[in-house]
Amino acid sequence: MTTVRYCSTCGTKLETRTIDGVERLACSSPDCSFVHWGSYSVGVGxxxxxxxxxxxxxxxxxxxxxxxxxxGGYIEQHEPIETTIEREVEEEAGVVARAAGIVAVRDQPRDVHNVYIAFAMEYVSGEPKPDNREVDAAGFFGPEEMAEMNVAPFTRWLVDVALNGRSDGLERDERTELPIRHAGLFKVATR
Structure with missing residues (x-):
């Protein structure tokens, strides 16, 4: 893991200071207010x-x-998360699908704090075909088939959510009038 050592704003060496009761790296220049709040990654599935x-x-x-x-995969800097997951499904499995709602979230604090957002998807078209780069096989599988497969533990948990969940999850709020530019807002379904 690479440690941040210099200010990304002005290039001055960082120092450790207590900010909001937590030791954080901050710019040592009195003319700069940069604080390194941590390292994060956001994945979607x-x-x-x-x-x-x-x-x-x-x-x-x-x-x-x-x-x-x-x-699944990691979001790009300026890519909405629904676009990311739709792209990842098509790239990895050759299937076109539409993001329908958020059904699970994993929060994994560590050196690079990872947040993973799982989407319920609606099938549009295509048959599973691996990209032969990131993945070497793809298909639709039922619980009986998965029992004999080397399925990752977290994926087993997500499959249970997909097959046994009682909600379509959070849906995108397309009608908001909040002045938040380029934000994706999700909420529970309303009547």
Missing amino acids: ALLVRDGKVLLVRRAQEPGKGYWTNP
């Missing part, structure tokens, strides 16, 4: 069910090489 079976891909590279997982 697809839960696409068709005919009672869930779309899974087998990882061809680390992390998780050899494990069956749901398609």
Whole structure:
């Protein structure tokens, strides 16, 4: 893990200071207010069910090489999360799907704090075909088939959410009038 040592605003060396009761790296220049609040990554995953079976891909590279997982990946800097998951499903599995709602979130604090957002997906078109780069196999599988497969533990948990969840999850709020530019807002369904 690479440690941040210099200010990304002015290039001055960072120092450790107590800010909001937590030791944080901050710029040592009196003319700069930069604080390194931490390192974060946001991942997304697809839960696409068709005919009672869930779309899974087998990882061809680390992390998780050899494990069956749901398609997913990390968001790009200026890409809405729904666009990310739709792109990842098509890239990894050759299937076109639409993000329908958020159904699960994993919060994993560590050196790079990871937040993972799982989307219920609606099938649009295509048959599973691996990209043969990130994944080397893809298909729709039922619980009986998965029992014999090397499915990652977190994916098993997500499959249970996909097959046994009682809600479509949070939906995108398209009608908000909040003055938040380029924000994706999600909420529970309302009447």
